[in-house]
Amino acid sequence: MAEEWVTVAKSGDVAEGQMIEVSLDGKAIAIANVEGSYYAIAGECPHQGGPIAEGDLEGTVVTCPWHTFRFDFKTGRTLDPPIGNCAKYEIRVSGDDLQVLNR
Ligand code: FES
Numbered sequence: 004m005a006e007e008w009v010t011v012a013k014s015g016d017v018a019e020g021q022m023i024e025v026s027l028d029g030k031a032i033a034i035a036n037v038e039g040s041y042y043a044i045a046g047e048c049p050h051q052g053g054p055i056a057e058g059d060l061e062g063t064v065v066t067c068p069w070h071t072f073r074f075d076f077k078t079g080r081t082l083d084p085p086i087g088n089c090a091k092y093e094i095r096v097s098g099d100d101l102q103v104l105n106r
Pocket residue numbers: 048049050051052053067068069070071072
């Protein structure tokens with residue numbers, strides 16, 4: 004399948020310091036706005052599927068609300084190995100749209 008940028012939200016939908024969850028082809032994706040920069044990682048925690056976007060965000064690090072394992076939005080990597088990493092997605096702003104690269 005060819006890669007394509009898919010509009011998943013408006014940039015105004017996610018306030019600075021906040022996260023939202025969007026859906027891309029049935030997959031949950033968590034988007035964070037950190038000081039005006041947007042980041043996207045898998046929205047389901049690799050531990051037991053907790054909702055990443057409902058966790059606590061500190062800088063680019065999110066703490067899963069279920070069992071408090073942490074992930075960095077910059078890389079998707081966990082700060083608490085051996086818990087797995089979250090898939091990282093490319094994200095861009097196009098006009099007012101937030102677009103994620105679907106591959
Ligand atoms: S489901 Fe996220 S830490 Fe357990």
